Amino acid sequence: MNVETFIQHALNSLTLGSLYALIAIGYTMVYGILRLINFAHSEIFMLGAYFVFWGVTLLALPWPLAIALSIAFTAGVGIMVDKVAYRPLRDAPRISALISSIGVSFFLQNVAIVFFQAIPRAVYRPEWMEQPFILGNVRILPITLFVPVLSVVLMLGLLYIVYRTKTGLGMRAISKDIETSYLMGVPVNRVIAITFGIGSALAAASGIMWALRYPQLQPIMGTIPGFKAFIAAVFGGIGSIHGAVVGGVILGFIEIMTVAFFPDLAGYRDAFAFVLLIVVLMIKPTGLFGARVEDKV
Amino acid sequence: MKRIIALCMAMVFAFAGLAWSADDTVRIGVFLPLTGQNAFGGQLELEGVQLANKEVNTVLGKKVEIVTVDNKSDKVEAANAVKRLIEKDKVQAIIGTYGSSLAMAGGEVSEKAGIPQVGTSCTNPLVTAGKKYIFRVCFIDPLQGAGAATYAYKTLGLKKAAMLVDVANDYSVGLSNFFKKSFTKMGGQVVSTLNYQSGDQDFTAQLSKIISEKPDVLFIPSYFAEGAIIMKQAKELGATFKIMGGDAMDNPEITKIGGKAVEGFVQTTFPYDPSMKDMNATAKKFTEEWKRTFLSKEPNVNAALGYDAYMIIIDAIKRAGKAEPEAITKALAETKGFMGVTGSTTINETHDAVKPIGLIEIKDGKKVYVGEVAPEL
Numbered sequence: 001m002n003v004e005t006f007i008q009h010a011l012n013s014l015t016l017g018s019l020y021a022l023i024a025i026g027y028t029m030v031y032g033i034l035r036l037i038n039f040a041h042s043e044i045f046m047l048g049a050y051f052v053f054w055g056v057t058l059l060a061l062p063w064p065l066a067i068a069l070s071i072a073f074t075a076g077v078g079i080m081v082d083k084v085a086y087r088p089l090r091d092a093p094r095i096s097a098l099i100s101s102i103g104v105s106f107f108l109q110n111v112a113i114v115f116f117q118a119i120p121r122a123v124y125r126p127e128w129m130e131q132p133f134i135l136g137n138v139r140i141l142p143i144t145l146f147v148p149v150l151s152v153v154l155m156l157g158l159l160y161i162v163y164r165t166k167t168g169l170g171m172r173a174i175s176k177d178i179e180t181s182y183l184m185g186v187p188v189n190r191v192i193a194i195t196f197g198i199g200s201a202l203a204a205a206s207g208i209m210w211a212l213r214y215p216q217l218q219p220i221m222g223t224i225p226g227f228k229a230f231i232a233a234v235f236g237g238i239g240s241i242h243g244a245v246v247g248g249v250i251l252g253f254i255e256i257m258t259v260a261f262f263p264d265l266a267g268y269r270d271a272f273a274f275v276l277l278i279v280v281l282m283i284k285p286t287g288l289f290g291a292r293v294e295d296k297v
Numbered sequence: 298m299k300r301i302i303a304l305c306m307a308m309v310f311a312f313a314g315l316a317w318s319a320d321d322t323v324r325i326g327v328f329l330p331l332t333g334q335n336a337f338g339g340q341l342e343l344e345g346v347q348l349a350n351k352e353v354n355t356v357l358g359k360k361v362e363i364v365t366v367d368n369k370s371d372k373v374e375a376a377n378a379v380k381r382l383i384e385k386d387k388v389q390a391i392i393g394t395y396g397s398s399l400a401m402a403g404g405e406v407s408e409k410a411g412i413p414q415v416g417t418s419c420t421n422p423l424v425t426a427g428k429k430y431i432f433r434v435c436f437i438d439p440l441q442g443a444g445a446a447t448y449a450y451k452t453l454g455l456k457k458a459a460m461l462v463d464v465a466n467d468y469s470v471g472l473s474n475f476f477k478k479s480f481t482k483m484g485g486q487v488v489s490t491l492n493y494q495s496g497d498q499d500f501t502a503q504l505s506k507i508i509s510e511k512p513d514v515l516f517i518p519s520y521f522a523e524g525a526i527i528m529k530q531a532k533e534l535g536a537t538f539k540i541m542g543g544d545a546m547d548n549p550e551i552t553k554i555g556g557k558a559v560e561g562f563v564q565t566t567f568p569y570d571p572s573m574k575d576m577n578a579t580a581k582k583f584t585e586e587w588k589r590t591f592l593s594k595e596p597n598v599n600a601a602l603g604y605d606a607y608m609i610i611i612d613a614i615k616r617a618g619k620a621e622p623e624a625i626t627k628a629l630a631e632t633k634g635f636m637g638v639t640g641s642t643t644i645n646e647t648h649d650a651v652k653p654i655g656l657i658e659i660k661d662g663k664k665v666y667v668g669e670v671a672p673e674l
Contacts, residue, residue: 005509008534012501118336120522122554130556132533139535214498216526216554220334224496259491259502266503267464267492 017252023229042226048204078200112219237290326382333370345603397421442475472518
C-alpha cells in the first residue's frame with residue numbers, strides 16, 4: 001500500500017469515525033443520566049434526516065432553516081418519547097425502560113415505513129459538498145473536515161452544559177441519585193426532558209450529517225449506525241461524553257483499516273465491531289474513560 | 298412416518314383441489330418484498346401484477362383475484378408468506394418473488410404443498426434446481442454474469458476487472474462467480490474482489506483499495522440501493538473506470554440518487570426498457586397502459602416481469618382448461634414462445650425462461666437500451 005492510499009484510508013476512517021462519534025454522544029448522554037440505553041436513538045436519527053430533506057425538497061426552505069427546524073422537531077419527538085414511553089416507567093426496574101425503548105424503536109421504524117414508504121429516497125446535496133479537494137491522488141470531501149470539527153464543538157458544548165450550568169448540575173445530581181434529587185428540589189422531570197431534547201437534537205444533527213455523507217434516506221437507515229455508535233459509546237465508556245467521541249473515531253479506524261489491510265475480510269467488518277465490543281466488555285467493562293460510573297454524565 | 302405424513306398431506310391437498318374447482322374464483326397469491334431493503338423492487342413488481350390483473354381479470358369464465366402478502370425482504374417471512382397464501386388464502390398459483398434468497402425460502406414451502414410458483418426476478422440457478430413446481434419468467438445468473446463479462450471484454454475491450462460483492466446475498470455472489478469465470482476464460486484478468494454486506498453504506502475502504510489496483514472495469518452485482526451509493530462514493534474518490542452491474546440495479550430512481558455519478562453505468566437486464574426502440578406489441582401496450590395509470594412514474598423491467606408472471610399463469614390456466622394446481626404446473630412446464638413484455642419466453646427443462654440478455658447504459662441522466670448480447674459461458 002502506498003502512502004497516498006494510506007492517507008485516503010485514514011481520511012475515510014476519520015469521516016466514518018466522527019459520524020459514529022456524533023451518534024454516540026447522544027446515546028451516552030441519556031445513559032449517563034438515566035442509566036437507560038435508548039435504542040430509539042437510531043430512529044430519532046432517521047427522523048432527523050428525513051425532516052431536513054423534506055424541508056429542503058418539499059418546502060424549498062434554505063438549508064440552515066431546514067436544519068434548524070429539523071433539529072427542533074426531532075428534539076420535540078425525543079421529549080415526547082420520554083414522556084410517553086419512559087416517564088411512566090421511572091420507578092420500574094431498569095430493564096422495563098430498556099424493553100420499552102426497543103418497542104419505541106420498532107414503532108417509529110414502522111411508522112416511518114408507512115408514512116415515508118420503504119423506498120430509498122435521494123438526498124440532494126448542495127453543489128459545493130460534491131466537490132472534493134484534490135491533493136495528488138488523495139481526495140478530501142468537505143464533509144470529511146466538517147464532521148470531526150462539528151463533533152468536537154458539540155462535545156465541548158455539552159461538557160459546558162453538564163459542568164457549568166444549573167441544568168447540568170441537575171443532570172449530574174440525577175445521575176447520582178434520582179430519589180434524593182427529587183427530595184432536594186431538583187426539577188427531575190424537566191431536567192430529564194431537557195436531556196432527551198438535547199440527546200435527540202444530537203441524533204438529528206448526526207442523521208443529517210450521515211445523510212449528507214451517504215446520500216440516501218430509508219426508514220431502516222438508523223439501525224446499523226445506531227448499533228455501531230452504541231459499541232463506540234461502550235468502548236469509550238458509556239456515560240462519558242469525550243469517551244463517546246474517542247470510541248467512535250477508534251471504531252471508524254478499526255473498520256476501515258480492517259478492509260485496507262485484510263481485504264479478504266471486507267465483507268465481515270461489522271463482525272470486528274462486535275468482537276471489539278465483546279473484548280472491551282471482558283477486559284474493561286467500563287470502557288476507556290468509564291472508570292467511575294457514578295460520576296459520569 | 299414421513300411418508301405417511303406426506304401421503305396425508307397429498308390427500309388433503311387432493312381434496313382441497315376438488316374444493317377449489319367448485320369455487321368460481323381463481324386465486325393467485327403474490328409474495329413480494331413490499332417493506333425492507335428490497336421494497337423498491339417488490340413494489341414495482343406488485344404494480345406490474347396489478348396492472349396485468351386490471352387488464353385480464355377473468356379466466357375460463359371465473360374471476361381472478363390476487364392475494365398479496367408482504368415478505369418484508371426477509372427469508373423467514375418469505376416462507377411464512379407462502380405458507381399463509383397456501384393454507385389460509387387457498388391460492389391455486391403463486392407469483393414471486395424479487396430476490397433469489399427470498400424465492401428459495403418461499404419455494405421450499407410451495408414445492409412441499411404442490412402449488413405452482415412463478416418467480417419474477419429471482420435469477421439464482423438454485424431457485425428452480427430440482428424443483429417440480431417452481432418456475433420463473435427471468436433468465437438465470439450464469440447467463441447474466443457471463444453477459445456482462447462478454448460485453449465488457451468483447452464489445453468494450455476492457456481487460457482488467459475488479460468486483461465488489463455483497464457476501465450476504467446469494468444473487469450477488471452467484472453473479473460475481475459467473476462474471477469471473479467468463480471474464481477469465483476469454484483472457485481477461487480479475488485483479489481484485491472485495492466484499493461488503495447488504496445494508497452497508499460506507500464503501501470508501503473497499504473503493505480506495507480497488508482504485509489503487511487500477512482496473513478498467515468494476516463489476517458490482519449489487520442491489521440498487523447500495524449500487525447507487527457505491528457509484529457515488531467511487532466518483533468522489535476519483536474513480537475513472539467503467540462500472541457495470543446486473544438487473545437488480547434496474548430502478549427508475551437510480552439517476553435521482555446517483556446523479557452525475559451513474560453516468561456511463563452499464564447493466565445487464567431483461568429485454569425490456571421504456572427507452573427501447575423496437576418494442577413488441579405487448580410491450581408497447583404495457584408501456585402505454587402503465588403511463589396512463591401511474592402518471593409520473595416510469596415503468597421498468599421489474600414491473601414488466603410482474604406483468605409477465607401473471608400473464609404466463611393465466612395463459613397456463615387457459616391451456617390447462619382448469620384452474621387446478623397440478624394442471625397449471627403441467628401447462629407452465631410446456632410454455633413455449635409466450636409473448637410477454639420482456640419478449641418471447643420459453644420455459645426450458647430446468648423451469649427457467651430462455652430469452653436474450655439486454656443491456657442498458659445511462660447516458661445524459663437517462664437510461665438507454667443499447668442492445669443485446671450473446672453471453673460466452
